[in-house]
Structures are given as C-alpha cells and as structure tokens.
Amino acid sequence: MTNETAPGGPMEFRTAGVIGAGAWGTALAQVCVRAGLDTTLQAREPQLVETLAATRANDLYLPGVTLAEDLKFTADLADLRDCDLILAVPPAQHMRGALTAFAPYHRAGVPVVLCSKGVERGTMKLMTEVLAETLPDAPAAVLSGPSFAGEVARGLPTAVTLACADPVLGQALLNTLSAPGFRPYLATDLIGAEAGGALKNVLAIACGVSEGRQLGRSAHAALITRGFAEMTRLAVAMGGQAETVAGLCGLGDLVLTCSSPQSRNMSLGLALGQGQTVEQALAGKRSVAEGYESAPAVRELAARLGVETPIAEGIAALLAGEITVDGLIDGLLSRPLKAERV
Numbered sequence: 001m002t003n004e005t006a007p008g009g010p011m012e013f014r015t016a017g018v019i020g021a022g023a024w025g026t027a028l029a030q031v032c033v034r035a036g037l038d039t040t041l042q043a044r045e046p047q048l049v050e051t052l053a054a055t056r057a058n059d060l061y062l063p064g065v066t067l068a069e070d071l072k073f074t075a076d077l078a079d080l081r082d083c084d085l086i087l088a089v090p091p092a093q094h095m096r097g098a099l100t101a102f103a104p105y106h107r108a109g110v111p112v113v114l115c116s117k118g119v120e121r122g123t124m125k126l127m128t129e130v131l132a133e134t135l136p137d138a139p140a141a142v143l144s145g146p147s148f149a150g151e152v153a154r155g156l157p158t159a160v161t162l163a164c165a166d167p168v169l170g171q172a173l174l175n176t177l178s179a180p181g182f183r184p185y186l187a188t189d190l191i192g193a194e195a196g197g198a199l200k201n202v203l204a205i206a207c208g209v210s211e212g213r214q215l216g217r218s219a220h221a222a223l224i225t226r227g228f229a230e231m232t233r234l235a236v237a238m239g240g241q242a243e244t245v246a247g248l249c250g251l252g253d254l255v256l257t258c259s260s261p262q263s264r265n266m267s268l269g270l271a272l273g274q275g276q277t278v279e280q281a282l283a284g285k286r287s288v289a290e291g292y293e294s295a296p297a298v299r300e301l302a303a304r305l306g307v308e309t310p311i312a313e314g315i316a317a318l319l320a321g322e323i324t325v326d327g328l329i330d331g332l333l334s335r336p337l338k339a340e341r342v
C-alpha cells in the first residue's frame with residue numbers, strides 16, 4: 001500500500017509487527033493479513049507461540065478463531081525490527097514495559113499504532129505519552145472504537161477511529177489498515193481518541209453493576225448518557241475535542257461496551273452487581289479488564305484537572321473497597337439536582 005503524497009516520497013507499508021498476542025492483538029494481526037500486510041504477531045509467552053504456529057489458533061486468549069495461514073508468530077521482539085509498521089497491543093499497564101523492550105529494535109520513523117485502552121497508573125499518562133517517552137522517534141497513531149476481538153477476527157463488519165496528528169501519515173495508515181469488513185475513519189485528535197477508550201471501560205463497569213442489580217433499561221440509558229457527559233468533560237479538559245469523543249472511539253465504544261456481556265468490563269460490573277466481591281469477580285481471569293486497571297488513574301486525573309466524573313469516581317471507590325454497591329447507587333442518586341449539561 002502506498003501514499004504518493006507523503007512528504008519525502010511514497011509512504012509504503014508492506015510489513016506489520018503486532019506486539020501482544022492477547023485477544024485484540026490476535027484479531028488485529030488477522031486484520032493486517034486481510035489488508036495484505038506481511039504480518040508477524042509477537043506473544044510474550046513462548047509456549048503460546050509454539051501453539052499458535054502448530055494449531056493456527058489462540059486458545060489462550062481468542063478461542064474458536066482459525067488464524068490466517070500467512071500469519072507469522074514470534075516470542076522475540078527482535079523479529080519485528082524490519083517491520084514498516086508496528087501495532088502496540090499489550091494491556092495499557094504493560095505498554096511502557098513492552099515499548100521499552102522493543103526500543104532497541106525500533107527504527108526511527110517507523111510508526112507505532114497504539115491499540116490499547118487505558119491510563120497508566122501512577123503517572124496518569126495516556127499511551128501516546130508513554131510512547132513519546134519510550135520511542136521518541138516513532139510517529140504515533142491511535143486505533144480505537146467499538147470492536148470486540150472475536151467479531152473482528154471473524155471478519156464481521158467493524159468501524160473504528162484511527163487518529164494521527166499528521167494527516168498524510170494518517171491517510172496512509174487508513175489506506176493500509178482498512179480491510180474487508182474493517183473500516184477505520186480518520187481523526188487528528190489523539191487525546192480525544194485515547195480519553196474515550198480509557199474512560200468507557202470504567203463506565204462499562206457501572207453499566208454492568210446496574211445490569212447485575214437489575215436496575216432496568218432506564219438506569220442503563222441514564223448511565224450511558226451521563227457517562228458520555230463525563231467522558232466529554234474529561235477529554236476536553238485533557239486537551240481533546242468533544243467532536244472526537246462523539247465518534248466511534250468515544251460514544252460508539254461506550255455504547256458497545258455498556259451493552260454486551262461480551263465485554264470483560266461490563267461482565268466485571270455484572271458480577272459486582274450480583275453480589276460478588278472484586279476478588280471473586282477477578283479470580284482466575286486471564287484476560288484484562290482495563291476499567292479495573294485504569295479506574296484509580298482516571299479518578300486521580302479527573303481530580304487533578306478539576307473535572308466532575310461522579311460515575312467513574314464511584315466505580316473507582318467501589319473497586320478500591322471504599323464503598324458498597326448500595327453506596328454507589330445511593331451516592332449517584334442523591335447528588336444535587338442541577339441543569340443538564342455536558
């Protein structure tokens with residue numbers, strides 16, 4: 001795939017390296033193959049690499065999907081050194097570690113598409129900030145939107161946001177990563193795209209709690225709508241644009257994640273709403289619930305920016321054991337009455 005209008009000559013991406021063979025990394029590797037890219041998927045578990053190659057299936061993280069014949073697998077980040085394009089898909093809390101480990105093999109100018117959703121605990125940083133600190137020579141893009149890995153891997157129709165500050169590179173990436181059934185839309189606002197993806201996971205836990213407590217469809221709709229207001233306020237305070245958050249990477253992903261028990265975040269909330277403790281709800285889970293991981297950082301970030309995020313804050317308090325489910329519900333319903341605005 002080429003983009004002849006790129007400054008300094010054609011921008012050409014023929015090979016892709018995907019860091020992280022969880023459900024989403026595996027699904028995106030499938031997309032890359034469908035898009036015509038020579039693709040290598042890196043898994044951190046050496047045993048998984050053997051199984052992937054032998055069975056063409058990722059039974060650990062994405063069972064039930066047959067992987068493309070052309071997809072290559074490795075446990076060694078060095079094998080991605082010649083790739084024209086990198087997709088970074090570890091859990092958000094491990095993004096810094098993964099990119100730092102990849103740094104010796106990254107060639108200056110090779111773009112990194114950040115596909116994970118979350119805020120780094122402790123630093124309160126978004127993934128683009130983590131990328132800038134670990135691979136300063138990497139042009140950044142963010143891919144985010146309503147997209148369950150299993151559906152994407154099977155080729156079901158999916159639309160996502162692809163945000164890149166450089167519109168020429170963004171267009172080249174759009175052309176490169178679009179595939180049958182997979183339709184990225186271009187944006188230039190990375191912060192908005194990242195904020196949407198990070199916050200929707202926390203809000204999906206709230207929708208799960210509501211579902212688990214059988215609070216009804218009205219409560220569900222109210223949580224999505226007021227959650228969207230929180231998401232918009234926070235994204236704008238962080239420097240993002242409300243318009244971006246109203247797109248696939250914000251509202252779109254919020255609606256998806258809050259509406260299906262396929263979501264790990266919503267399932268976590270469901271379990272809590274049905275009376276399980278956080279420990280019980282997370283016990284034995286190999287897959288990541290990013291809302292659980294990011295909630296403390298989202299709460300801290302909102303407080304630092306002076307943004308009211310009562311739903312996200314309530315979920316952070318619930319997950320930290322500071323309040324009960326009843327306390328969460330009472331707290332939200334007893335807030336002062338006020339004008340409805342974002």
Ligand SMILES: NC(=O)C1=CN([C@@H]2O[C@H](COP(=O)(O)OP(=O)(O)OC[C@H]3O[C@@H](n4cnc5c(N)ncnc54)[C@H](O)[C@@H]3O)[C@@H](O)[C@H]2O)C=CC1
Pocket residue numbers: 020021022023024025026044045061089090091092094097098115116117118147148149150286287288290
């Ligand atoms: N699964 C999905 O449908 C989607 C996931 N995402 C995002 O993609 C990111 C990755 O999620 P999934 O692929 O679903 O993960 P997953 O839950 O399927 O798998 C867990 C991943 O965590 C990795 N891991 C565990 N411990 C680690 C460590 N100490 N260091 C580095 N990596 C470690 C595992 O190797 C594995 O790749 C998340 O930010 C998620 O929000 C985004 C869109 C869709």
Ligand SMILES: O=C(CO)COP(=O)(O)O
Pocket residue numbers: 117145146147148149201204253256257262263264265266288289290
């Ligand atoms: O991000 C996702 C869908 O867009 C996946 O959601 P969960 O991580 O909650 O499963």
